[in-house]
Amino acid sequence: MSRRDYYAILGVERSVGPEDLKKAFRALAMQYHPDRNPDDPDAERRFREVMEAWEVLGDPEQRNRYDRLGPFFRPDGRPPTPEDVSVVVGEALAGIFRRRPAPERGEDLRYQLGIRLEEAALGTERTIEVRRVGPCRRCQGSGAEPGEGSRVCDQCAGEGRTGGRLLKTECPRCDGRGHIIVKRCTSCEGKGRVETSDTLKVHIPAGVATGQKLKLRAKGNLPRRGGGKPGDLYVLIEVMEHELFHRRGSDLLCEVPITFTEAALGADVLVPTLDGTTAIRVPPGTPSGQTFRLGGRGLPSPGANGRGDLHYRVVVEVPEQLGEPERRLLGELASRLSATAHPRREAFEALLKERRG
Ligand SMILES: [Zn+2]
Ligand SMILES: [Zn+2]
Structure with missing residues (x-):
């Protein structure tokens, strides 16, 4: 049951005569008729209210009763119940304190953004x-x-x-x-909102990681009803795999293939950095798997001032395809290397000998 003032719904004074009342009803019924407002649920609700108000005020006997009972009027003619009274009092209080329904908020949106390391x-x-x-x-x-x-x-x-x-x-x-x-906007048909394509700038702070969300306040959808706040837009960051670097927190790892002559004789090896290249000195006799660290050349640590490190792990690449002359040379080299050239291998063999007794 509507608790609204029927006179207010029809937009007329309490003293209105039957003719003017009818005129006001007809104009509003035409304006909000569902056939004329197929996509507007608001109009349909308004139409039902107008009909309800007319059913009461249009009948002199009912109108008379309504004028006497005011908000306690019930179309079925029964006396008001305690619930009726509390609803009316509650509505009156809500009006005083302007306790309006919480304004609707538009939906949040998500946008997946892939970025390079x-x-x-x-x-x-x-x-x-x-x-x-x-x-x-x-x-x-x-x-x-x-x-x-509008007026x-x-x-x-x-x-x-x-x-x-x-x-x-x-x-x-x-x-x-x-x-x-009075006349709906021709662009949005009176909805006040339209589907658009917006070009937005996203500031991506240094040090972001995959899974991190950047919030763009109020860049989500507008709510259906006017007056509410738009939702937010969340940009989901995905840092794409890198062909050279592997990320571990704010540190970066890079695997560097070196030849065994470089490992044995030592060499300056060109390696990548985030903004270019640099060289690392591989000393003579470097074992495969050794790592070299470039301090402070990794990613910014989130929340901290410093940066992570850049680690290079050298891996000796063993030649897989050898020509006959190279095989011969390597064989010659093997026979010329003294036993002390491979101390670890020597220790290993000693241990095996012990096991055989
Ligand atoms: Zn008004
Ligand atoms: Zn518009």
């Missing part, structure tokens, strides 16, 4: 294209055609609230907006 390391700015429901630019979200599309609500004179000096409530005619749409 170098971008994650240094931070960057990216431009993204997002499809979202945003405010209609033509009517600035009001839903009314610019110019003569000040005659029920509340634009105040948005009606009633006596003490019990003011949200104006039922304009839902507290203070204005009424």
Whole structure:
């Protein structure tokens, strides 16, 4: 059962005569008729209210009873129940304290963004294209055609609230907006929002990792009803695999293949860094698997001032395909190397000998 003021719903004074009452009803019934507003649930609700108000006020006997009982009037003619009373009192209090329903909030949106490791390391700015429901630019979200599309609500004179000096409530005619749409915006058909494609700049801070979310406040969808806040846009970061670096927290690992002559004789080996290349000195007799550390050349540590390190792990690459001359040379080399050239192998063999007894 509606608790609204039937006179307010029809937009007429309490003293209105039957002819003017009928006129007001007809105009509103035409305006909100569901056939004329197929996509507007708001209009359908309004239409039902108008019908309900007319059913009571249009019948002189019912109107008389309504005038006497006011908010305690029940269309079925029964006396008000305690629930009726508490609902009416509650509504009156809600009106005083302007306790309106919490404004609707639009949906949050997600956007997956893949970035290169170098971008994650240094931070960057990216431009993204997002499809979202945003405010209609033509009517600035009001839903009314610019110019003569809206007029000040005659029920509340634009105040948005009606009633006596003490019990003011949200104006039922304009839902507290203070204005009424006379002609719908041609761009959004009165919805006040449209699906658009927005170009947004995303600032990506240095040191971001996969799975991290960047929040772009109020860049989500607009809510269905006017007055609410848009949702947020979450940009989900995915740092793509890198062909040279492997990430471990703020440290970076890089595997460097070296030849066994480089490992044996020592060499300066060219290696990659995040912003170019540098050389590391591999000393003579470097074992495979040895790591070299370049301090402070990794990724920025989140929350801290420092940066991680860059680790190079050298791996000796053993030639797989050898020509006959090379085989001969290697054989000769093997026979020339003294036993002390491979101390670990020597120790290993000694242990095996012990086991055989
Ligand atoms: Zn519009
Ligand atoms: Zn109003």
